Amino acid sequence: MEKIAVILIAAHLIGDFALQPGAMARNKWQPATLLLHAAIHGLLVWLLLQSWSCWQAPVFVMVTHTMTDLVKQRYPQESLKAFIADQALHILSLLLLAWLLVRNSVLAGFIGVGYQLIVGAAGFAAVVRGAGFPIAYVTGELIRKNSLDFDGLQSGGKLIGTLERSLIFLLFIIGHPEGVGFLVAAKSILRFEESKKQKQAEYILIGTLLSFSIAIALSSLTLYAMRL
Numbered sequence: 001m002e003k004i005a006v007i008l009i010a011a012h013l014i015g016d017f018a019l020q021p022g023a024m025a026r027n028k029w030q031p032a033t034l035l036l037h038a039a040i041h042g043l044l045v046w047l048l049l050q051s052w053s054c055w056q057a058p059v060f061v062m063v064t065h066t067m068t069d070l071v072k073q074r075y076p077q078e079s080l081k082a083f084i085a086d087q088a089l090h091i092l093s094l095l096l097l098a099w100l101l102v103r104n105s106v107l108a109g110f111i112g113v114g115y116q117l118i119v120g121a122a123g124f125a126a127v128v129r130g131a132g133f134p135i136a137y138v139t140g141e142l143i144r145k146n147s148l149d150f151d152g153l154q155s156g157g158k159l160i161g162t163l164e165r166s167l168i169f170l171l172f173i174i175g176h177p178e179g180v181g182f183l184v185a186a187k188s189i190l191r192f193e194e195s196k197k198q199k200q201a202e203y204i205l206i207g208t209l210l211s212f213s214i215a216i217a218l219s220s221l222t223l224y225a226m227r228l
Contacts, residue, residue: 003110004049005098006225008057010122011044012090018125019044029073038066050112057097057106064093080137116226120173123222127169128162131214135161139207146199157207165215172219180216184208 019040027033042058042065049057068089075082101107136158164183171179187208 001098001102001109002228003115004101004107005095006119006228007048007110007112007115008045008061008094008098009091010118010225011048011061012041012094013122013126013130015041015044016087016090017130018121028069034066034069037069038062041065048112048118049107049110051107054101054106057101060097060100061094064097065090068093078137080134083133083137119222119226123218123225124166124169127165127215127218127222131165131211131218132158132161134214135207135210138210139203142203142206146203161207161211165211168212168215169219169222172216172223177216177219180212184212 015037020037024033024037028037039062042062045061046052046054046058051057068086071089072082072086102109139157164187167183168180171177171183
């Protein structure tokens with residue numbers, strides 16, 4: 001059951017964070033866009049499970065994913081709590097699906113190929129793009145409450161965060177997590193001048209620690225899942 005659950009969650013992460021462009025996320029209030037998004041998730045489940053006669057799983061995913069996104073639309077405020085609640089509901093429904101598939105003897109286990117590649121791709125999507133959402137909510141709130149103003153490149157901080165999380169994931173995958181320490185040191189040196197201003201220093205420190213912490217946690221979970 002564990003591998004089935006991991007594959008289902010992997011399909012969700014790829015569908016939400018790798019195959020959902022910003023335009024689709026913003027326009028899910030339109031029925032056609034919402035149904036397309038749910039269909040992508042259902043198709044991913046069918047393809048990644050590689051049990052071609054198992055129609056129950058993609059149908060279950062399409063229905064529950066649509067229902068969850070419809071509920072989310074009733075609470076349109078973008079916030080960290082809303083993001084966590086949305087993802088938790090999706091993952092809980094997938095865990096329920098994995099239990100039902102095994103409990104009712106629809107699937108005995110995962111017998112497909114490319115398990116580690118699937119999990120690795122999903123982990124990369126979660127670390128690099130998925131983690132960016134909670135970080136953006138937290139840092140955006142800090143900017144609004146403290147009226148912070150930065151003179152850097154537009155979306156420069158977002159790009160830096162994406163690249164640093166990519167490097168962290170790569171370091172974990174190749175078996176050298178200690179390299180994260182050198183990454184922290186390098187970023188500290190590059191941000192030395194900005195650290196002289198208290199508000200900017202605290203903002204950068206919070207964003208960096210949050211980005212590194214989420215990336216390390218998700219990279220560790222990905223390695224654990226790959227070794228099942």
